[in-house]
Amino acid sequence: MFTALFYALAAIGLVASFIADREKTAGALYKAWSAFSGILPEFVMIITASGLILAYLSPDVIAVLIGERSGAVGVLLASLAGSVTLIPGFVAFPLAALLLEKGAGILQIGAFVSALMMVGVVTFSLERKTFGTRVAVTRNVLAWVFSLLVALVLRLVLGGAGAGVALLGGIG
Amino acid sequence: MMAGRLRRFGGMLLPLSVLALVAFIAPDRAADAVGTIGTSLREMILVIPPVFVLLGLLDVWVPRDTLIRYLGPGSGATGTLIAFLLGSVAAGPLYAAFPIAAVLMRKGSSFFNVMVFIGAWSTTKVPMFLFEYAALGGAFALTRLAVNIPAILLIALVLTRGVGPNPGPRTSGDVTPPGAPSG
Known part of the structure; x- marks a missing residue:
């Protein structure tokens, strides 16, 4: 649905741009293409690497690692698993729901989803090219710390829904 | 230019050769990986074109x-x-x-x-x-x-x-x- 909206926006933009100035429109398309083809190798690399990682970190493996009773260690593992994987958005949440079904804990899922979205190990080289090494490293480390924090806040909000989901209990 | 191009695409070679290796050792895993790669490529091809067209328009206008x-x-x-x-x-x-x-x-x-x-x-x-x-x-x-x-x-x-x-x-x-x- 959002994709359709973006196609509509791009189409309207292109038509308006074409009416206003053909040369500029050609320039815009050229820039779009050169930006895309410029990072296409990185895209392919990212997609291949994440496909390989996911082949080994299957839902069953992840669910075992980050089960309800896995506690703080599970949260840590979940955030690491989320960091190294890259999953298309429309697959990520059905996957998260599947992991819950397979026995993953909700806090662990919170850490997993947060790291999945904010931390990018496979996209790191592209990020470094854009922002420089220090920014890319710092952003990813901070985002990773926040993925752990999310689990903590989820525990506070969702409460002690059961002894099994005790994050702090896992520590103490 | 040629060398730059080689270096640019060289990054793709590592994961692709790992994939080829996995295909030898564990064909099932490789099949899994290819399935995921297919889904991701489809996402890229479906979702990304308008994003880049808008980027081009933004850049020019x-x-x-x-x-x-x-x-x-x-x-x-x-x-x-x-x-x-x-x-x-x-x-x-x-x-x-x-x-x-x-x-x-x-x-x-x-x-x-x-x-x-x-x-x-x-x-x-x-x-x-x-x-x-x-x-x-x-x-x-x-x-x-x-x-x-x-x-x-x-x-x-x-x-x-x-x-x-x-x-x-x-x-x-x-x-x-x-x-x-x-x-």
Whole structure:
């Protein structure tokens, strides 16, 4: 649905741009293409690497690692698993729901989803090219710390829904 | 040029050769990987074209002065809000956000706002939130959102104050060659 909206926006933009100035429109398309083809190798690399990682970190493996009773260690593992994987958005949440079904804990899922979205190990080289090494490293480390924090806040909000989901209990 | 091109595509060789290796040792795993790669490629091909067309239009039509006014260092809270909304209504995976960030930086957006844009793109995208709400429930999705919004601002602040923009020559040139005939 959002994709359709973006196609509509791009189409309207292109038509308006074409009416206003053909040369500029050609320039815009050229820039779009050169930006895309410029990072296409990185895209392919990212997609291949994440496909390989996911082949080994299957839902069953992840669910075992980050089960309800896995506690703080599970949260840590979940955030690491989320960091190294890259999953298309429309697959990520059905996957998260599947992991819950397979026995993953909700806090662990919170850490997993947060790291999945904010931390990018496979996209790191592209990020470094854009922002420089220090920014890319710092952003990813901070985002990773926040993925752990999310689990903590989820525990506070969702409460002690059961002894099994005790994050702090896992520590103490 | 040739050597540069080789180096550029050389990065693809490593994961591709690992994939070939896995195909030898564990064909099932390789099949799994290829399935996932197929899904991701489909996402890329379906979702990304309009994002890049809009990027091209933005680059050509929005004058530097205008962009500075709305997203530049003097744009204040309004600029940050705009960066937040730009990132949140976006479509596509995070790696598609980096070339757009490069254009924004080149056109004079403040570094803080670019970082807010990246943060929003990564976690507060509207369609993603709807997916999350449906799959994992309201308490989960809203809690994450409540943590993420201040987290994005805080991370952007730390990156701006502590690490700095790092406006090296690589910043914009590498990802979107401004007009270099690379094709």
